Amino acid sequence: MISIVILGAGNVATHLYKAFSNTESTSVIQWFNRSLDVITPYKNKVDITDNLNTLKKADVYILAVSDDVIAELSSQLPFENRLVVHTSGSVSVYDIDKKHKRGVLYPLQTFSKNSKIDFANVPICIETIDKKSYPLLKELTTSIGSPTKRINSDQRRVLHVAAVFVNNFTNQLYRIGHEITESEGAEFDLLKPLILETSKKILELSPFKAQTGPAKRNDKKTIKKHLKTLESKHHKDIYNLLTASIQHTHGRKKL
Template identity: 35%
Template sequence: MNKKSYKIKNISIIGAGNVSTRLSIILQKKKYNILQVYSRTQKSAEKLSNLIKCANITDLKKLSNEVDLYIICVKDDVINKVVEKIKNKNIPIIHTSGSTDINELKDFNTRGVFYPLQSFNKKIHVSFEEIPICLESNNKKFLQELTLMAKKISNSVQELNSQQRQFLHISAVFASNFTNHMVSISESILIENNIDSEIIKPLLFHTMNKLNNHQATICQTGPAIRNDKKVIKGHMKLLEKNPEIQKIYLEISKSIYNYENKEL
C-alpha cells in the first residue's frame, strides 16, 4: 500500500450484519476488492462471504496485513473491543457508526468515520445513491480517498466532526426510529379495532410528501397544536385499556403544543 496516497483497493470488512452486507455489495459493484469478512460466528461469516465471494474469518488475529483498509461494521458497544483485538495499527481503519467518536480508533495511525445515514435491513433493498454519507478523518489525504470512495456510491457526501455526527444521529432517531414506532402503535390500534391497517398509509405518504417542500413545524396539524381539549380528552378515554399508549399519546400531545407554541 502506498501510505502517501492512501489509495484504497483491497478491504477487510469487520462485521456481517445489515450495514456490512449492504456496504460490501455496493463497494464490490464499484470495483473495490473485499478480501475477507470477519464475524464472531462461522455461520454469519460464511453467509456474507458466500454472497460476495470472498474469504471469511472468525478470529481478528487472522485479519490480513495486505489490505488498504479495515471497515468496522459492528454494534456501537463492541467497537472498542474489536479495536483492542486488531494487532496491526498501521493499516487505515474506519467505523460506520453515527454515535461513536472517532477517538475510539485513536490507537490507529490513520483513522476515520464513514457513516451512511440510513437504517439497513438485509431483506429490504436501499439505493446507496440516495443515502447521505458523513465522513471524518485525522488525516487530510486519507479523507480525500474516503471522499472518492463515498462519491462512487452516494450523491450526498459531507464532512462532519464527531459531535456533529452524534447530533445527527439523535436527529435520525427522532425522524426514523421514533416515527416508525408511532406508526407501529397506529397500526396496532387499527388492528385491535378490526380496521384494515392499510387505510392509514395514504395519510402517512401525504405527511412525508409535504416535508419535501416545507419544514415540519409548518406542516404540523391535529388536536394537540390546536389545544383541542375535548378531542384529546375523548382520545384519552378510548385509550384507558392501554395505559402505555395513553401515556405516550398525552406526552407527545404536550410536546407538540409546547414546541409549536414555543413554551419549552
C-alpha cells in the same frame, strides 16, 4: 483502485460488501468475521478469513461490527498506521486504537437483512482525525452513489439521537396506531397512505410548517374526545406529552 477489507458480517457489513464489490473504483480484497459460517456463501467471490493474523494489506479497513467490540477489535489488528474506520453512529472515533489512522463512515439509514439497498438513498457521514484520510473516504462513499457529508463528532452524536426520534420512535407511533385501530376491528392498512404522505410532506415543507391537527389548532374539544377514546393509560400519556410538545412548538404552551 481503492482496496478494502471488511470486518464483521451484520446487515451493514453485508450491504457494504455488496455495494463495494460492484464499483469499478473499489475492490473488497478480504472479508473477516469471527465466525466463518455467515460469510462462507461468499467464499468464491472474495477471500474470507476468521484469523486476524492473515489480514491483507489494504487502503482501508472497515469495522462494521457491534459498538461494544470496536475498541477491542481495533487494538487486536496486527498492524499500525493504516486507515481504520468504524460505521457506528454513537461510538467515538477515539475508541479506535490510536496506533491507526482513524475515521468513521456513518451510514444514516435503516438496513434490513433481505431488502436491497440503493446507496443513493443512504447519506454517509464522514469523520476523520487527520485531514489526509478524508479524500479517500470521500472517493470510497461517492463510488457507491451515496450522498456524503463531512461532519464532526458532536454532529454525529446529535444525528444518531435524531435518527432514533424519526425512525424508532416514529415506528412506535405507527405501532400504537395499529393497536388503537385493531382494538375496534378497524384496518391499520387504511392509515398507510396517510403515513406515506406525512413523510413525503417534509421533502417540501419544514416539519414546523407541515404541522396540522387538533394540538396545533388548540382544538380542546377534539383533544378531549381523543383522550376519552384512548383506553390505555400508556397511550394517553403519549398523547398528552406529544400534544403539549406541539403546542409548545407552535406557541400555545410553555413547558
